[in-house]
Amino acid sequence: MVIAVDGPAASGKGTLARRLAAHYGLPYLDTGLLYRMVARAMRDAGKDIHDAEAATVIVSTFDEKAFAEDSLRGREIGEAASVVAAMPAVRKGLIDRQRRFAGQPGGAVLDGRDIGTVICPEAPAKLFVTATPEVRAARRHKELAGRGELATFDGILADIRRRDARDSGRSDAPLKAAEDADILDTSALTVEEAVAAAIAIVDARRAG
Template identity: 85%
Template sequence: MSGDGRSGRLVIAVDGPAASGKGTLARRLSAHYGLPYLDTGLLYRMVARAMLDAGHDIRDAAAAERIVASFDQAGFAEETLRGREIGEAASVVAAMPAVRKGLIERQRAFAAQDEGAVLDGRDIGTVICPEAPAKLFVTATPEVRAARRHRELAGRGEAATFEGILADIRRRDARDSGRSDAPLKAAEDAVILDTSALTVEEAVAAAVTIVNARRRG
């Protein structure tokens, strides 16, 4: 089974909430299958970063729409796109229909590469690549996700409490799931992968098994 009917193509859509492990899984699947990988969340973080750098109110939808139409993906250092502040800002920007609409074609163009691709985000299986043969919805409990994010931030030297991060995650879950345009949800044909009790290697093995089963039809 191919990604869109072209023989040999494979498109893998990996969706899920913040800190569920979807990015790690998507990168590992990219390496395993030799496919290009796109963290689509970085696109929203780029828009948010450009908004903040320009001094715009992060809820200014008109300013965000102007930025989406012209920003250069190569113009951002990845280290400026990480951290709690930019993650929260990106979640606000991602709820804007004009922003989501403006980024759709960038994501679909990436997925249309000859060999296929691996994309992770919030609406890959439902909106960006609804015809992808392999769809995973990666999740974990809010407490497990908060603990993961706390370790990640502590490793970068960022001060944050577990309680504060857990509150952030619950707020983002509510915003992402409740938005009117492309809400966070599993595609009807996605396989749910709960990583709460899995090691990284166990989660990767489970994901590869899921993808291989989908490829066989």
């Protein structure tokens, strides 16, 4: 069973995907980390984050095990990842890695921006997780504050709107819900309510 979880930044998709993986006993992949790895590798190599040629070289050679997860978190690397994710060559270079993960015996849970539309279009269960920009900005602000990062709510909200526009407007694999995805708006839900709703969706898909 493959469960595809898509949605914009700070919608809650990562939390839901991890909880679904634990509930069903499936391996989990945060595909956004792959794009963050490419962005981090470019930063570490002193490359311009907008250099598509450099990104194309890095995406075919980077080692997923070479990065400490802490180095992949934070507002700046998230913005950089959104930039490289808009490059067709980068997305193409990461497709095989993601599909290999999804193809494991028994299935897997993957979250990202194009899992249900591009990576695993035949996945039997697809969720598109969303929330209002203001709610997502508040969540991200709390997360960053908890890590000691200084950022204003207004600045984070502007970042989220900019990333939404970039992710939804890119020509290759834009952020959008698959036609057969279930939409889950988490704006007014607690984490536990959202998890329960997600499990109910997946169970219904399995039964169907």
